Amino acid sequence: MSEFHPWLYEARGQKAVAALAKNGFDALYLPSAAQAAEKVLEYVGPGAKVGFGGSMTIKSMNIAALAEQKGAIILDHNRPGLGAEEKMEILRAQLTCDVFISSANAVTLEGFLFNVDGNGNRVAALSFGPRKNIVVAGINKVVKDLDEAYERLKAYAAPLNNKRLSKPNPCTTAGYCADCALPTRICRIYHILKRKPSLSDFTVIIVGEELGF
């Protein structure tokens, strides 16, 4: 990273923050993932039920372990050893948790949040249910508009997620989305928040580092 990158990241991040705020979100820019983790943990107290949206960004920030240290109850549907029914119960419990923490596939400079899900648990929670939603997105997720958000998904986020999940979909060989029709397709629900959902308490943190994909 050059000496000029922090300037670019902040200028771009602040532009996204201003647009998000205009659209009703509580939004802020923080230069580092460590500062973002500290901010997220301000919303997590002892006994709080905390759900997660399956995010490499949040995983890389170690937020689940830090929240647990503060006495939070972690609702982790990816905990090793869970049976199918237990996993489903945790996914349902996340929809009414105190704090739901996730990232986004893209944040546009118009202040829109763009996500694509397979199961829909993340986008359901982002729409309604948890008392508090927190989205943390690295500067690599900030795009100009929804066209660029779709392109980012097809060229980058979805192939990498397919690879991470070892899915036998064409994007894992071509490195680009083929809009497949396979039963293993993970891109099923395309979700855009153009404004903060009316009944949600919602914070978006843009971080001046590249996080997740």
Ligand code: SF4
């Ligand atoms: S639609 Fe299919 S090919 Fe395209 S990214 Fe999703 S899983 Fe891969």
